[in-house]
Amino acid sequence: MARALRVRVDHTRCVGNATCTTIAPGVFKLNDDRQSEAINSVGEPEEIILKAAENCPVSAIRVEDAATGERLF
Numbered sequence: 003m004a005r006a007l008r009v010r011v012d013h014t015r016c017v018g019n020a021t022c023t024t025i026a027p028g029v030f031k032l033n034d035d036r037q038s039e040a041i042n043s044v045g046e047p048e049e050i051i052l053k054a055a056e057n058c059p060v061s062a063i064r065v066e067d068a069a070t071g072e073r074l075f
Contacts, residue, residue, distance in 0.1 A: 004048060006068035009040035009055075015062035022063060026054040038062070048074075 009029060011022075018036035022029070028045025030038045040063075043051070055063035055075040065075040 004044075007043045007048060007051060007074070008066040008068045009043045009051060010064045010066075011038045011040055012062045012064065013037050015060045017060055017062075019059050021057045021059065022054040025057060026050045030054065043068075 011030070013035075016037040018032060018038070020032060020036075020038070022038050023032060026046040029040055029042055029051055031041050033039050046054075051065055052075050055065050063075065064073065066073050
């Protein structure tokens with residue numbers, strides 16, 4: 003069984019590059035300010051969510067294990 007994740011986007015860092023929405027469209031969308039929002043932390047497999055976080059050019063995405071709080075990215 004896949005672990006539950008907590009996915010957050012730091013809006014003070016997000017520049018609206020939209021790489022995350024391309025990689026993981028089931029998890030991220032752009033809001034009206036053209037900043038990414040995590041809308042569904044189970045919308046893609048963990049590997050895809052981590053790939054989206056790793057490819058954020060400004061490191062605005064934080065991914066944690068929801069049960070333990072361990073930072074995964």
